[in-house]
Amino acid sequence: MSIFSQYFERYLASRRRRNLFRRQVILESLSRSKRAVRLSGTLNRRLVEQARSDLPGLLEQMGTSPQGLTQPQADALREKYGPNEVEHERPVPWWHHLWLSYKNPFNLLLTLLAAVSYLTHDIQAAIVICCMVFLATLIRFVQERRSSRAAQVLKEQVSNTVSVKRPVDPTEEPPNAQSRRRADDPIEIPIKQLVPGDIVVLSAGDMIPADCRIMTATDLFLSQSAMTGESLPVEKFSVAGPESDSALAMNNLVFMGTNVISGVATAVVLSTGNETYFGTLATRVSLASTEPEANAFQLGINKVSWLLIRFALVMVPLVLFINGFTKGNWSEAFLFALSVAVGLTPEMLPMIVTSTLARGAVVLSHKQVIVKRLDAIQTFGAMDVLCTDKTDTLTQDKIALARHIDVDGQESDEVLGFAYLNSHFQTGLKNLLDRAVLEHVELKTELNIARNYRKIDEIPFDFERRRMSVVVSEREDHHELICKGAAEEMFEVCSHVYCDGQTYLLDASWHASSEAVLRQLNESGLRVVAVAMKEIPPEQLRYSKADESGLTLMGYIAFLDPPKESTAPAIEALSAHGVTVKVLTGDNELVAAEVCRQVGLIVGGMVLGTQIDAMGDETLAEAVERNTIFARLSPLNKERIVRSLRSNGHVVGFMGDGINDAAGLRAADIGISVDSAVDIAKEAADIILLERSLMVLQEGVIEGRKTFNNMLKYIRMTASSNFGNVFSVVIASVALPFLPMLPLQLLVQNMLYDISQIAIPFDSVDTEQVSQPLTWDPDGIGRFMLFFGPLSSIFDLVTFAVMWYVFKANTVEHQALFQSGWFVVGLLTQTLIVHIIRTPKVAFIESRASVPLLAMTLLVMAIGVFLPMGPLAEYFKLQALPWPYFFWLVGIVFGYVVLTSLMKRYYIRHFGWH
Numbered sequence: 001m002s003i004f005s006q007y008f009e010r011y012l013a014s015r016r017r018r019n020l021f022r023r024q025v026i027l028e029s030l031s032r033s034k035r036a037v038r039l040s041g042t043l044n045r046r047l048v049e050q051a052r053s054d055l056p057g058l059l060e061q062m063g064t065s066p067q068g069l070t071q072p073q074a075d076a077l078r079e080k081y082g083p084n085e086v087e088h089e090r091p092v093p094w095w096h097h098l099w100l101s102y103k104n105p106f107n108l109l110l111t112l113l114a115a116v117s118y119l120t121h122d123i124q125a126a127i128v129i130c131c132m133v134f135l136a137t138l139i140r141f142v143q144e145r146r147s148s149r150a151a152q153v154l155k156e157q158v159s160n161t162v163s164v165k166r167p168v169d170p171t172e173e174p175p176n177a178q179s180r181r182r183a184d185d186p187i188e189i190p191i192k193q194l195v196p197g198d199i200v201v202l203s204a205g206d207m208i209p210a211d212c213r214i215m216t217a218t219d220l221f222l223s224q225s226a227m228t229g230e231s232l233p234v235e236k237f238s239v240a241g242p243e244s245d246s247a248l249a250m251n252n253l254v255f256m257g258t259n260v261i262s263g264v265a266t267a268v269v270l271s272t273g274n275e276t277y278f279g280t281l282a283t284r285v286s287l288a289s290t291e292p293e294a295n296a297f298q299l300g301i302n303k304v305s306w307l308l309i310r311f312a313l314v315m316v317p318l319v320l321f322i323n324g325f326t327k328g329n330w331s332e333a334f335l336f337a338l339s340v341a342v343g344l345t346p347e348m349l350p351m352i353v354t355s356t357l358a359r360g361a362v363v364l365s366h367k368q369v370i371v372k373r374l375d376a377i378q379t380f381g382a383m384d385v386l387c388t389d390k391t392d393t394l395t396q397d398k399i400a401l402a403r404h405i406d407v408d409g410q411e412s413d414e415v416l417g418f419a420y421l422n423s424h425f426q427t428g429l430k431n432l433l434d435r436a437v438l439e440h441v442e443l444k445t446e447l448n449i450a451r452n453y454r455k456i457d458e459i460p461f462d463f464e465r466r467r468m469s470v471v472v473s474e475r476e477d478h479h480e481l482i483c484k485g486a487a488e489e490m491f492e493v494c495s496h497v498y499c500d501g502q503t504y505l506l507d508a509s510w511h512a513s514s515e516a517v518l519r520q521l522n523e524s525g526l527r528v529v530a531v532a533m534k535e536i537p538p539e540q541l542r543y544s545k546a547d548e549s550g551l552t553l554m555g556y557i558a559f560l561d562p563p564k565e566s567t568a569p570a571i572e573a574l575s576a577h578g579v580t581v582k583v584l585t586g587d588n589e590l591v592a593a594e595v596c597r598q599v600g601l602i603v604g605g606m607v608l609g610t611q612i613d614a615m616g617d618e619t620l621a622e623a624v625e626r627n628t629i630f631a632r633l634s635p636l637n638k639e640r641i642v643r644s645l646r647s648n649g650h651v652v653g654f655m656g657d658g659i660n661d662a663a664g665l666r667a668a669d670i671g672i673s674v675d676s677a678v679d680i681a682k683e684a685a686d687i688i689l690l691e692r693s694l695m696v697l698q699e700g701v702i703e704g705r706k707t708f709n710n711m712l713k714y715i716r717m718t719a720s721s722n723f724g725n726v727f728s729v730v731i732a733s734v735a736l737p738f739l740p741m742l743p744l745q746l747l748v749q750n751m752l753y754d755i756s757q758i759a760i761p762f763d764s765v766d767t768e769q770v771s772q773p774l775t776w777d778p779d780g781i782g783r784f785m786l787f788f789g790p791l792s793s794i795f796d797l798v799t800f801a802v803m804w805y806v807f808k809a810n811t812v813e814h815q816a817l818f819q820s821g822w823f824v825v826g827l828l829t830q831t832l833i834v835h836i837i838r839t840p841k842v843a844f845i846e847s848r849a850s851v852p853l854l855a856m857t858l859l860v861m862a863i864g865v866f867l868p869m870g871p872l873a874e875y876f877k878l879q880a881l882p883w884p885y886f887f888w889l890v891g892i893v894f895g896y897v898v899l900t901s902l903m904k905r906y907y908i909r910h911f912g913w914h
Contacts, residue, residue, distance in 0.1 A: 043280060047247035050213055050270055051240045058213065062268060064197035066215070068165030077195035084194040084210055084272040086279050094145070101141040107133050113338050117743075120331065124875055128744055132751045160682060161188040162209045163201040165266075198269040203427065204461065205658065205678025206260045211276045212267035214238045214252040218427075219460045219544075220263035222254060233261045247277070259662075259680045262462040264427045307782050308719065315726045316341045322733040332739065339743035339750075340726055352714045356761040360707035368691040369700040370675075376686035378711070379670045380653070381704030384578055384773040385645050386697070387638075387664065388655040390585040390592050391432070391527075393694065394599055395561040399432040401440070402526055406555035407497045407510070409517045415555035416440065417447060419531050422482045425455045425470040433529060433559055457543040463586070463634055463660050465489060471536070471543050479536040483548055487518050487556065487588075488632070490530035494553040503552060518556065522590035525598065526558040561591075567599040570694035577701060578772040582628055582645075584638050586660060589631035596629060609633040612640060620644045638664035651773065655697070657681050672697065705770035712774075713838050714760050716784055720837070721753070721830045723789030728796035728826075735800070738815040742877055745823050748867070753830050756860040759852040766839050766847050769913070780911070787907055788837065788900065792829055795896045799825045802888050816879040820868040823878060825889060827864035829896050831857055836900045840913045843901065 050058060059065055069077070114129035163186035186201045191209040194200070200212060202220070214220070214236055221233040241251030248255075254267060256278040273279055320337035324330045357374040364371055371377055388394070404416035420443045423434040447453070454473045461468035467485020474480055483490070496503050497510050504510055521528045532551035571581055581601060585592050589606050596603050605627035612630070615623060624644045630637070638654075642664050645652045654661070654668035657677035665671030665684035673685035674692045682688060689696055732740035741749070799822055803809045809818035834849075834857060841847040848854070868878040 043275075043277070044245075044247050047211065047253060047270065047277075048245065048250065051247065051250040051253050055213075055215060055238075059268060062197040062270075064199065064268060065167075066165075066199065067167045068199035069195070069197050070167050074166070074193075074195050074198065077197060078193065081195055081272060081275075083192040085192050086274060086276075097145060098137070098141050102133070102137040107136060110136075113335070113743075113747075116335065116338075120335075124744055124877070128748055128751075128876075132747060135751070135755070160191050160207060160209075162191050162194060162206070163187070163203075164189055164194070165199040165201065194269055194272055196269050196271055200267050200269060201427075202254075202260050202265045202267060204260055204262050204264075205680055207680055207683060208254045208256055208258045208260070210256050210269045210272045211278075212254050212269050214254065215266045215268055217265040218263055218458050219462075220265045221261040221462070222258050223261050224255065224258040236265070259683075263460045264458070307785075308722075311723065311785075312341055315730070319726070319729055319733060322730065323739065326733065327737075327739065332743075335743040336739055336746070339746040340729060352757060352760055353711055355758075356707050356710045359761045360703055364700055364703050367699045367703065368689060368696050369703075370688040370690060371686075372688065373686050376670050377704045377707050379651065379704070380687065380700055381702075381706075381708040381770075382651040382773050382775045383653040383670060383701060383704075385580050385582060385650045386574065386653045386655065387582050387584045387642060387645070387668070388694070389657070389661065390583055390587055390595055391561060393655055393692065394567050394583070394595055394601075395563050399436045399527070400560045401436045401557060402560040403521070403558040404555070405517070405558070406499055407514045407517065407553055408499050409520075412555050415531050415557065417443060418482050418533055418554055419484055419529070419557045420444075420447070421449070421453065421472060421480075422468075422470050422484050422531070424449060425453075425472060426458060426460075426468060433527070433557075436559055437557065456541065459483075459543055459545055459548065461485075465545065465548070466586070467493075467548070469543070469548055471547075473538060476538065479538050479540065480533055481536055481543065481547060481551070482531070482533045483551055484529050484531045484557075486586075486632075487528055487530040490532055490551075490553065493548045494532050494551045495549075496552040498552050498554050506553065514553065519590065521556065521558045522588050523594065525561070525591060525594035527561050527587060527591055528556050528558050530556055561595070563595055563599045564693065566693050566695040570698050571599060571601050573698045574694065574701070577698065577770070579698075579701060582624075582630065582641075584630045584633055584641060584654075584664065586633050587631060589629060592629050592631045601628065604628040606631065609637045612637045617644065617647075621648055624648065635660040635663045639667045642667040651775065657692075702770050705774050706765040708774045709765045709769050710760050710763055713763065713834075714757055715781060716837055717757070717834055719781055719785040720788040721792060721833055723785045724792030724796070725826060725830070727790060727793045731793070731797065732800060732822075736818075738812050738818070740800075741819050741822060741826075745819055745876060745878065748876060749823055749827050749830075749864075752827060752860050752863060756831050756834065756856050759850070759856040760834075762850055762852045763838065764848075764850045766841060768840070783911065784907075788833075788903070791900055791903060792833070792896065794899070795829060795892050796822065796826065798892055798895075802885075802892075806888070807882065807885065816877060817881070820873075820878040820881055821885060824864055824868060824881065825892055828861055828889070828893055831860055831864075832893065832897060833900065836897060837904065840904070840908050843897075 053061070063069075063073070063077075110129050110133045114126045114133070117123075117126040117129060165186050191207075194209050196210075199215070200209065202208070208222070215238060217236055217238050220236045222236055223233055235251075236254060237251045239252055241249070244250065247253055253270075256276040316337050319340050320333055323333035323336055327333060354374070357377050360377045361371040361374060364377070391399075401416075404412055404419065406412040406415060416437075419437050420440060423437045424444070426434070452475055454476075456471040456473050456479055458471070459469040465485065466489045467483055469481055469483040471479050471481050483493070491506075491511065491514075494506055497506050497514065498504075506514075518528055531554045533554060534551050536547075574581055583592055583596060583601070586609075589608060593603060593606065606629040607623055607627045609630070609632040612620060612623075612633070620640060621644050624641055625648060630641055633641075638656075638661065642652050642654055646667075646669065651670075652668045653670045653672055654664045655672040656662075656665055657674050658681060661673075662680045662684045665673065665681060670687060671685040672687045672689065673681045674689045675682070676692070677685075687700065689700075729740055800818075803818045803821040807817060807821070808814065809821065834853070835843045838849060839847040849857070867873060867876055869880050873880060
């Protein structure tokens, strides 16, 4: 890895502090090691004791109750224990950040050069070099500090929350009875406000917010593979389980950093922040061992950096030996070679990249897009395939219950009543379908739920069964198991159908007619959920998935999920910008096809999850290219599709908001979620949308490409101009009896040129340059450098000839005049190249730079002319130039601009611009 990229990546790592992504990086590093880090003895013993304690005694010890802590109690405990955050996530102190801004290879090299200059009594050079170090450090510190604050403000707009119980204080509740919450209703608070003793309510999709002991659990399955290395979900209970001396083996303990796959639970918080298991791990795992694998952006930086390093390793020794042998002054040749090395290093690269990314993040925030990782912006611009769910993305996030019918297609209030009971009593993750059913509040009164029904048990939803059940006692006479779920899976557990007051065996005839009704609904674009039930004697008290059998199919509830008005123009805009949209949904393929038709998405083909299960990797790689809709998918199917697209060379974005999307979000190059998503989805995402709209996403793609273009400008300019200058230095070193430019002058020129580049992050970008996905092309950078670098050398040679033959600066006594002439030409041409190669269009005519870049360019050019002509000339060992020189200067600069513009046309015709 190059020295440039090493420093840049270390800086990015420090910027990710206080980011929840840091937590996942630590846990994934532990998972990759295939071992669990042992708990400290004290912490392990405490957790084991708390797991084995009787629950009432533990609650009393924690100073809490099953109803939870009151708000004053929670506030007092927060004062004692602090926020529920891990200590290592605190921001870097300003003085340490200032040291990091200085401590990079470029500044160290300049400091060495300043020391050598001072020891050789070249005080002026030492002062200039120190100024360079000071400016480079200060600019970097200020820019990065501002960027860090901006990024932190943005990240704080997206916070994970947790449901906790807070007893109602009647004196603080509003007088309106309808607005008063029930005593057992949980409230949502930010995770960082959690304290020991809080009673939390967990359901599918939740991140475990702290180390907790389970109080009640129903089919609770957790993913804790990153913590323990177990690949399969682990079931948790309210009892401690088998005797063990390890807290990790306790069935009734859950740990911060894991997440709920399915089921529901209530738990008491045992410890928060640094006192958690994760907190102890985070302080032990070093930063170096927790870095994520380099993405496409970082790999691109690496390749470009190595390109410049290889070039410097060849050219710098060549300059040293040529000047040492031809001039005979090896100390001066050494200083000159070091100056050339400084000129070849893109010392502003980290600052330019960071500033560009940070500005992009701020601009995106104004477009309702929050960036969790700065380098994700470049990937945003490179994305050429977007995988997205159908619900809430292509369609509105407001679903209406359109029909409730029996198996024969007739309206049925009885089916709606059973669906309402199921949605009302379930305690898991209530989705939009449940909310649409529960909007029929009149049923609560008609069914007299409070009097006639009592909940007995619940069988939570999971993505394998794709259904969920509640068991209720109706007037204590019998139990009713009410199940609702995806129609295809419901057929598997139903043995009878109910129609017109009669129960019939679900034979082939009824199966065919039921499927015909189902198909008709799906073809109309309605999302359909089947409802079934069975009566059970009241003696049974505990129920499991095995009880979902022999059910009677009651009918269907169908939902209208209309597409958003913004979806069709957004898909058209994404397509125009080279982004292919593919729909990955767990829903029915007919519904997905109808929605795609309504939003104008051309369907190239359709694949079902069962078909994907039967495909090998090679077959799937072909299928993901040909098809547009992937329906009835499991979470594993989504992950395989994303990975297959990436293996085909695509830069893949994945947009999702549910627990079933977490695997796809992690597998994608860039994960995109929304602020209303479940915790695990927001945790896995790189980008968070505050507005659930593909149009917002399309704007983010464009901004990402603008950011990429501005970074690419600096790299191209630096590579080509540095190559041309060094090429000219080699030629001049061979031909001249003196140095073509003193080390001090070369350093000043390089400093002024670098200062002119600090406005690049604020430059405008041509519309044509953001029309297609952009990716790193290190080979193209090398070709660009070799093509445009020698152009500047041509005019450097013209300058040499003019100074040698026209102004007779051809002896050692007149070297100051020669060096002054080349100093001005070199700086002006090097600065003007910014405007020529920043755009494929005709510079200044068809495309103009932003005002900040124009102003900085003019300022640096003016300073470049002032130095030899003003009172500081002697200090820099320059000499005032005769007035006829400036006529030659105008001609040389004009010729350079014209030739570079013509060669740019030739380059674009043969190689393109990106």
